Amino acid sequence: MSGVRKTYQQTVAVDEVTFEVQDGEIFGLIGPNGAGKTTTMECVEGIRKPDRGAIAVLGLDPFRDVYQLQERIGVQLQQAHLQKRIKVWEAMHLWASLYKKPVSHGDRLLEQLGLAEKRNAWFMTLSGGQQQRLFIALALINDPEVVFLDELTTGLDPQARRAIWELVRGIRARGKTVFMTTHLMEEAERLCDRVAIIEHGRIIDVDAPRALVEKHCPERSVVLTTEDARAETCFRELRSVVNVTRDATQFTIHGRGDAFITEVIQCLAEHQVRVGSFRTEQPTLEDVFLKLTGHSIRD
Amino acid sequence: MRGLFQLTWLEIKIFLREPLGAIGTIAVPVALFLLLGRSMTRAGGAPRTSGGLEFIQSGLPVMVSVFMAISAVISLITIISIYREGGILKRLRATPLRPYTILSAHVLVKLLLTAVTLTLMILAGRRFYPAGLQAPVISFALALLLSTLSILSIGFVVASLVRTARFAQPVGALMFYPMIGLSGLFVPVEALPPALQVIARLLPMTYVVSLLRGIWIGESWFAHLGDVAALVIAGAVFVALSARLFRWE
Numbered sequence: 271m272s273g274v275r276k277t278y279q280q281t282v283a284v285d286e287v288t289f290e291v292q293d294g295e296i297f298g299l300i301g302p303n304g305a306g307k308t309t310t311m312e313c314v315e316g317i318r319k320p321d322r323g324a325i326a327v328l329g330l331d332p333f334r335d336v337y338q339l340q341e342r343i344g345v346q347l348q349q350a351h352l353q354k355r356i357k358v359w360e361a362m363h364l365w366a367s368l369y370k371k372p373v374s375h376g377d378r379l380l381e382q383l384g385l386a387e388k389r390n391a392w393f394m395t396l397s398g399g400q401q402q403r404l405f406i407a408l409a410l411i412n413d414p415e416v417v418f419l420d421e422l423t424t425g426l427d428p429q430a431r432r433a434i435w436e437l438v439r440g441i442r443a444r445g446k447t448v449f450m451t452t453h454l455m456e457e458a459e460r461l462c463d464r465v466a467i468i469e470h471g472r473i474i475d476v477d478a479p480r481a482l483v484e485k486h487c488p489e490r491s492v493v494l495t496t497e498d499a500r501a502e503t504c505f506r507e508l509r510s511v512v513n514v515t516r517d518a519t520q521f522t523i524h525g526r527g528d529a530f531i532t533e534v535i536q537c538l539a540e541h542q543v544r545v546g547s548f549r550t551e552q553p554t555l556e557d558v559f560l561k562l563t564g565h566s567i568r569d
Numbered sequence: 570m571r572g573l574f575q576l577t578w579l580e581i582k583i584f585l586r587e588p589l590g591a592i593g594t595i596a597v598p599v600a601l602f603l604l605l606g607r608s609m610t611r612a613g614g615a616p617r618t619s620g621g622l623e624f625i626q627s628g629l630p631v632m633v634s635v636f637m638a639i640s641a642v643i644s645l646i647t648i649i650s651i652y653r654e655g656g657i658l659k660r661l662r663a664t665p666l667r668p669y670t671i672l673s674a675h676v677l678v679k680l681l682l683t684a685v686t687l688t689l690m691i692l693a694g695r696r697f698y699p700a701g702l703q704a705p706v707i708s709f710a711l712a713l714l715l716s717t718l719s720i721l722s723i724g725f726v727v728a729s730l731v732r733t734a735r736f737a738q739p740v741g742a743l744m745f746y747p748m749i750g751l752s753g754l755f756v757p758v759e760a761l762p763p764a765l766q767v768i769a770r771l772l773p774m775t776y777v778v779s780l781l782r783g784i785w786i787g788e789s790w791f792a793h794l795g796d797v798a799a800l801v802i803a804g805a806v807f808v809a810l811s812a813r814l815f816r817w818e
Contacts, residue, residue, distance in 0.1 A: 345663040351655040355586040367575045
């Protein structure tokens, strides 16, 4: 995808968006609501026509060759619904009938997604998690080469979320490519091989989550409590330490470099400082986002 | 058109699962037909009032048929807007289903339901309707399907313009009921003031009424070529218009 721009009336939804998704990876498009994630994804799926720029998916132009492409991809849309009174098996059956290649693993998919008992239930009687799992089943029914998942765990409880993450990893394990969007940084960090951070319709950076953290937020911190008054001066003398803040007996020591935590521990040992508690804090994608955009993703 | 059969069959099943919709579309017109017909006749089949005979023999069946077609159209408008608002249309479109397959399935469902209701009306009429029914059934069924198809195309234009499901039904009703008023169903078009006559001649519903009434009383298709042509042209124009205006989300 390169140089893609899409506007709605006066609003520019995405602009100059360029990135590449590798075969067999889980690629995440992350950013706050309204950043242009869904628009970008829908351009790639062939549902929307970009005003400018070029997109190729599996060697096809998604807008021009949309029907050819749809045979080979699976799509889960954000906030989708089905007919209220359609039964789970009927939806699976209908979807299976839409593809040129024979599709026969519908029942196995329902089994895998824990929906086997709900085969005869109406769509409107399913819980949010069950509806979401049905949409994933429908997205996978044609054994697609690329699977698109838009905000797939929004509104789910943590347990259902973890179950779905496991599923997505399973898709990758079968050699498929997953292109997903999320505004949950934890989800991106745990699931994605690479992520693109998008804000106000522009891509800010693309890389593996760990690499992004190391590049943009190299600082780490140690939080410890001690009654020892000498501790503060001794931390400040360490080369890797950037600054030290203190709140009563709790110290937060910021530093950078691989040696930072080791140096703090050595310093504590040398001066025989008695420590009440000790933990280290690693920056996360959340911090990267804050640093790159100047605000939290939840704002 | 892959998936058309599955989708049509599925939509019929889904429609029948909503008891109110099914009763309103199928049972109400048939019941109305029988009750009104019987209320206007004495035992033995003679009309209660002079001029009642014509109404019972052709007026009422045509009236019920027109309502059948209109209720099909309003129900189509409502379903399309609910599907659009709920993102169902968008979800279906993100599959290899062609857009026209999705819409064709809904048109087929409506035509099938109209055919079923008409069949029930005629079967029940043979048994219970006082004046008996001597209409050319097959021809009339074809005329009703053509009429329904033609005003369904107006329904698509309405469904394209109305954004929310909440307004779909009232807007549909507001459009179609005045149209019936001018169509010659209750008052002959010739009896309307000249200005309204001009409007009536522009509305497809007028040709629907003329065609249905003519075929019901046994006139030939040849005598109604003008009506058929008007309905085909209106259908083509509105389909083309809605193809430009239609929104999937």
